[in-house]
Amino acid sequence: MLLVVTALKLITETALMVLLGQWLLGVLAGARRDGNLAYQLLQMAGRPFVAVARRLSPRWVVDRHLPLVAALMLAFAWLALTFFKINLCLQVGIASCR
Numbered sequence: 001m002l003l004v005v006t007a008l009k010l011i012t013e014t015a016l017m018v019l020l021g022q023w024l025l026g027v028l029a030g031a032r033r034d035g036n037l038a039y040q041l042l043q044m045a046g047r048p049f050v051a052v053a054r055r056l057s058p059r060w061v062v063d064r065h066l067p068l069v070a071a072l073m074l075a076f077a078w079l080a081l082t083f084f085k086i087n088l089c090l091q092v093g094i095a096s097c098r
Contacts, residue, residue: 002088002097009081012074018045019071049074 022042026033033039046067053070054063061069089097 002085002092005081005085005088009078009085012078012081015046015049016071016074016078018042019049019067019074022046022067023071046070 022039025036025039025042029036029039049070050066053066053073056073057066057069085097
């Protein structure tokens with residue numbers, strides 16, 4: 001069970017870093033971000049998480065806000081997985097979690 005929680009936490013952290021990188025590169029590139037190859041790669045990597053956010057969020061959420069919604073959902077999932085991992089480590093022993 002600890003392996004599953006750790007793997008899910010890693011996927012969540014990676015997705016958060018992709019969305020953060022996409023946002024930061026979008027700020028730095030400005031209006032020309034759509035022609036930037038690195039931005040397009042980050043956008044492709046974050047697309048599955050933004051699609052999940054679209055399905056889970058209400059219809060009145062604007063599409064340009066979906067990456068922020070996805071990042072917030074991932075942040076809450078990361079917190080939940082962190083607390084779950086801490087509880088598992090306390091149950092099985094700290095030495096088993098290293």
